[in-house]
Amino acid sequence: MSGPAPAPVIELRGITVELPGVRALDAVDFRLFPGEVHAVMGENGAGKSTLIGVITGTRRPTSGAVVVDGEERTFGGVGDSRAAGIATVFQDMQLSPNLTVTEAVMLGRERRGRWGIDWRRNRADAAHALARLGLDDLDPRTPLAFLSPAQKQLVALARAVVDEPRVLVLDEPTSSLDRAEVAALMRVIRGLRDRGVAILFVSHFLEQAFAISDRMTVLRGGRKVAETPTRELERAEVISQMLGKDIEGLRALGSERKAHHYVSEGEPTFRADALGRRGELRPTDIEVHRGEIVGFAGLRGAGRTELGALMSGALRSDSGELWVDGERVRLHSPSTALRRRIAASSESRRVDGIVAGLTARENILLSLQALRGWIRPIPRLEQRVLLDIYVEALNLSPADLACPVEQLSGGTQQKVLLARALAVRPHVLILDEPTRGIDIAAKLQIQRSISALAGQGVAVIFISSELQEVVRLSDRIVVLKDREKIGELSNGPGVTVDTIVEMIAAESAGDAD
Known part of the structure; x- marks a missing residue:
């Protein structure tokens, strides 16, 4: 110019x-x-x-x-x-x-x-x-x-x-x-x-x-x-x-996660052998342990969302076997997964996430109420205690809880969805693009919350199109390309965004040979 x-x-x-x-x-x-x-x-x-x-x-x-x-x-x-x-x-x-x-x-x-x-x-x-x-x-x-x-x-x-x-x-x-x-x-x-x-x-x-x-x-x-x-x-x-x-929060968080360098021990809380679905994802093996954050990295269309959906019951697999806490299971639907304490948050918060017309409070309690059954309402005292926990943990404004959720900012909506998933006290938490389209302060708060959840023993699947975010948070990184898992990385000081990009590019070069 x-x-x-x-x-x-x-x-x-x-x-x-x-x-x-x-x-x-x-x-x-x-x-x-x-x-x-x-x-x-x-x-x-x-x-x-x-x-x-x-x-x-x-x-x-x-x-x-x-x-x-x-x-x-x-x-x-x-x-x-x-x-x-x-x-x-x-x-x-x-x-x-x-x-x-x-x-x-x-x-x-x-x-x-x-x-x-x-x-x-x-x-x-x-x-x-x-x-x-x-x-x-x-x-x-x-x-x-x-x-x-x-x-x-x-x-x-x-x-x-x-x-x-x-x-x-x-x-x-x-x-x-x-x-x-x-x-x-x-x-x-x-x-x-x-x-x-x-x-x-x-x-x-x-x-x-x-x-x-x-x-x-x-x-x-x-x-x-x-x-x-x-x-x-x-x-x-x-x-x-x-x-x-x-x-300096994002830099500190990344250093903290890499220094943590989680080492998987014992029986995984979630294990899949040859999990797949025709036209969606080739058969994939994956393990996730308590207290571990496993990031899914790959370009758009690589199969990250599909793998998360298969793990949460949102997509039904047509191949493979699943074990949750050592027990072989079949996940027919998200409600089946919830009963196994597998909670998920979709990448499309407006379409598959928030329920417009309900307040933020009602959205947060939705999954827990569905898990209990609609004939057993959550007691008011328990509601209040739960909401107080997440208002503090996720830095939510108490005034927002009574607002229709569609009127809240994107960052607040994302916190509401995270609170909904946490209300069922999950053993496995699958988060697909939990920080997309939100401001830096809300993003930092959510990333800190995810790190804290891992510290409390939750097994976290973290799916993001921002490779820097995946590297910052994850203990282990599953790399996907063309609807197939092409490898895994144990995170540490030497792992960068370029490491993942080069891995995807090298695989592409290998495909061409």
Whole structure:
């Protein structure tokens, strides 16, 4: 980027947003220039979503001004912001699976001819938008139901760019993408920036923000604490700004786990011989001992989630044998696994995790009540004791317990799911992406809790797409590729992310021979 334009395309001046019981934004100034990528960083609850809402017309400010091209504007909704040249790709954008790619991309902006919608022109426009994103091979006539989550995310982006916007707002655009897809998206973002589009980039992935952005704004508690050219920033400085304090917790936790260097002894609490399912995972052997954290590492689609699901009864195996605490068992369902004290937390907290419509308290108690049976309600005193334990252990706010769980931040929802799994006092705990999409403070709290659980004798399966996280926490690492276990590593000072990457790459080279 040669330098910022003389005037911002969008400027927020002293924006304050009051919500019931909280000031979501407090006198925030913000500038977005043409031809730049501006990253907005902050914890959950820092005000990022509210800032996006003000720019996109979904949130009316209590005070302050929204200025577009030097003219003060009032957005009454998304239509007004779109008319001003602002396009948005929201986090977890839901597109109807009944639509084709063309219908999704062109929805609300269909080309019409003399006899109605001109589908040939619409398909051509959709194909052009897809080509700009490197999706030339995606047939615009394909139903969305046939696409992967990553492809659906890219279709949502194509929908945003089809109008040639002047401003593009990206809210967690890479949350469902693997490395190759992230790299492709970054190339698209840079291309749009180079054509003069102003891009607002919001992500929990610090490295991605550093890789793509020209400037960073950090929010904390609804206030802007810094706005700095990215090239002048250090990672530790951004983290400190986000948390309001110096952060050494993650480094200390990693050192603590590696120094622990768990040595498996005695009978494993969980053992699987040739556990597999056709089309999902090749037969796999695995052992997990009490007090041990076993990480599952691999690229997207490697089989990590499938192995965890087979171990928890969420997927039924068609090969292999299982032993739990020395007894041979068959896990027909998650409820069967629960009775064996195997608890699991899904990677998709919105779909398979939280129960919308229930409070956080009710969500936490759900598995325990199901284990006991619905004709035996948990006594109120026992409920209170359990909830007090997890409020303290997971640093939950007591006020959040009475709130509908869907209204809570992603980090709090993840803590609620962890508390639900712990309430059954598991011998084996299977956690699939327990820290995805949450802020650094919540991530650190959950990682510390997982480490503490291992110290209390729980056998933990830790599944994460963040290899650094797997290395930081695990005593032993199971590496998977192409739905097959390709090896194990005993963690220690010499094990790094590169160790795992080289192992996967070496296996790939071996496959090619």
